Amino acid sequence: xxxxxxxxxxxxxxxxxxxxxxxxxxxxxxxxxxxxxxxxxxxxxxxxxxxxxxxxxxxxxxxxxxxxxxxxxxxxxxxxxxxxxxxxxxxxxxxxxxxxxxxxxxxxxxxxxxxxxxxxxxxxxxxxxxxxxxxxxxxxxxxxxxxxxxxxxxxxxxxxxxxxxxxxxxxxxxxxxxxxxxxxxxxxxxxxxxxxxxxxxxxxxxxxxxxxxxxxxxxxxxxxxxxxxxxxxxxxxxxxxxxxxxxxxxxxxxxxxxxxxxxxxxxxxxxxxxxxxxxxxxxxxxxxxxxxxxxxxxxxxxxxxxxxxxxxxxxxxxxxxxxxxxxxxxxxxxxxxxxxxxxxxxxxxxxxxxxxxxxxxxxxxxxxxxxxxxxxxxxxxxxxxxxxxxxxxxxxxxxxxxxxxxxxxxxxxxxxxxxxxxxxxxxxxxxxxxxxxxxxxxxxxxxxxxxx
Numbered sequence: 353x354x355x356x357x358x359x360x361x362x363x364x365x366x367x368x369x370x371x372x373x374x375x376x377x378x379x380x381x382x383x384x385x386x387x388x389x390x391x392x393x394x395x396x397x398x399x400x401x402x403x404x405x406x407x408x409x410x411x412x413x414x415x416x417x418x419x420x421x422x423x424x425x426x427x428x429x430x431x432x433x434x435x436x437x438x439x440x441x442x443x444x445x446x447x448x449x450x451x452x453x454x455x456x457x458x459x460x461x462x463x464x465x466x467x468x469x470x471x472x473x474x475x476x477x478x479x480x481x482x483x484x485x486x487x488x489x490x491x492x493x494x495x496x497x498x499x500x501x502x503x504x505x506x507x508x509x510x511x512x513x514x515x516x517x518x519x520x521x522x523x524x525x526x527x528x529x530x531x532x533x534x535x536x537x538x539x540x541x542x543x544x545x546x547x548x549x550x551x552x553x554x555x556x557x558x559x560x561x562x563x564x565x566x567x568x569x570x571x572x573x574x575x576x577x578x579x580x581x582x583x584x585x586x587x588x589x590x591x592x593x594x595x596x597x598x599x600x601x602x603x604x605x606x607x608x609x610x611x612x613x614x615x616x617x618x619x620x621x622x623x624x625x626x627x628x629x630x631x632x633x634x635x636x637x638x639x640x641x642x643x644x645x646x647x648x649x650x651x652x653x654x655x656x657x658x659x660x661x662x663x664x665x666x667x668x669x670x671x672x673x674x675x676x677x678x679x680x681x682x683x684x685x686x687x688x689x690x691x692x693x694x695x696x697x698x699x700x701x702x703x704x705x706x707x708x709x710x711x712x713x714x715x716x717x718x719x720x721x722x723x724x725x726x727x728x729x730x731x732x733x734x735x736x737x738x739x740x741x742x743x744x745x746x747x748x749x750x751x752x753x754x755x756x757x758x759x760x761x762x763x764x765x766x767x768x769x770x771x772x773x774x775x776x777x778x779x780x781x782x783x784x785x786x787x788x789x790x791x792x793x794x795x796x797x798x799x800x801x802x803x804x
Contacts, residue, residue: 357515357527358536359503377429384427384434390416455480462723486513495539498587504536534572543571550618563621588620592627596634607631645689678702679773679797692724699724706797708782752777764788768798 392398394416398409417438427434439445454473457465458480470477489511492502504527505513507520520526527536542565548554554561566574595616599606606612607628617624678689679699688704702724709722752763752775763775764783776795778784 357505361501363499373430377434380427380429381424381434384424385420388420388423390419394419451476458484482512486511492539495541496587496590498589499541500539502539534575538572538575540568540571542566543574544621545570550621560623562617562623562626565621588622589630591620592616592630593634596631600638607635678706690722692722697724708796752780764793766795766798767792768794771795771798773797 393412395412396408398405398412400408421436421438425434425436454469454476457469458477461469466477487503489506489508490503490513492504495502505515507516511517528534529536529538545564545566548556548561548564550561550563552561552563554564556564565571595612596606610624613624613627613631616622617627620627678701682703689701690704690707690709691701692699707724752773762778764778764781765775766773773795778788781793781795
């Protein structure tokens with residue numbers, strides 16, 4: 353792998369399974385195992401007085417693999433047969449399998465889980481960190497994630513990748529897709545074919561033609577002649593989300609506007625019916641989020657009432673009775689709140705605009721596993737465990753809501769007179785040394801209060 357120059361993971365278009373030989377093989381295997389029944393307790397029950405017996409479970413899975421292979425191996429497929437074998441059982445494979453859960457903790461675990469991993473197994477934590485840093489340095493950011501995940505050599509000083517250690521080659525391009533072919537810096541993103549437009553007379557389509565994209569050779573030629581600006585960089589779903597969110601903000605029903613639907617379909621080379629299907633899906637997601645927010649607001653109000661009763665608290669004033677949880681102090685808005693996934697979060701619910709998530713679409717918010725800055729920060733678990741020096745009194749007086757010491761990073765002060773936090777680390781405020789404003793700066797919460 354020392355000379356490995358590129359890694360690419362791509363997606364296929366919906367409905368294109370028949371073009372994928374792996375999908376075809378899976379279909380042949382489905383036919384072959386259609387009459388194969390393997391009981392889950394093949395080698396004996398997996399539960400005992402202590403719960404699940406993991407060793408017995410492993411034996412049952414091993415036996416099930418043997419039965420499956422003996423029944424399905426040799427299934428016909430594409431003029432030949434499918435040959436099956438058991439997975440790698442060597443020590444190396446077992447080691448990788450054994451640390452899978454630790455990797456998931458590193459990638460998706462809560463702060464307290466990451467802290468424990470760093471404390472208990474610092475070597476493996478720092479190994480994951482090193483690999484993750486290499487991945488981030490090599491990841492091509494210009495390609496939409498809906499299309500592909502691509503890694504290329506970064507050739508940065510200090511990079512541990514063997515190819516980067518050799519230094520950047522003097523000859524450009526240093527890597528091509530194939531001999532005398534396009535450089536790896538060129539990724540074949542879709543380019544609409546003007547000769548086969550949306551709604552045109554097409555000999556290859558039966559019925560309505562939603563347009564076509566250029567073939568690979570023609571796309572590379574167009575890229576060389578007209579630069580990458582002609583590529584359709586933004587995936588259709590992203591465009592649909594933007595237009596749907598825009599219609600919600602402006603208060604009009606996009607589904608009921610045939611002209612706008614046809615305009616969107618033409619822009620993305622989809623049929624009008626496909627656009628309508630996606631818009632209905634996005635509308636359903638929004639309604640589910642709204643109902644969920646209503647239930648959450650009722651639950652929060654009930655908890656507050658119970659807390660006030662148990663503590664003999666004085667009646668809340670008008671603002672408190674609105675069950676506002678966000679530190680900005682403004683009332684809840686059922687359509688624009690997001691909850692921190694940490695069940696012990698002191699705040700729990702935030703306005704989307706206060707935490708800088710108002711640019712996300714409804715689908716992204718629906719699927720987002722989000723932690724507030726106080727409960728999760730990319731480097732919080734590291735700084736909390738590796739910084740032996742505790743913050744001084746002045747740090748505690750005006751400190752960022754992430755909980756890290758002020759000294760770990762440059763900070764910026766909010767100019768809001770009533771700001772409860774006052775000082776933020778650059779990364780927590782979404783700023784860098786290059787993007788820090790020259791004049792006044794308001795944090796998202798104070799800005800939201802001002803505009804409201």
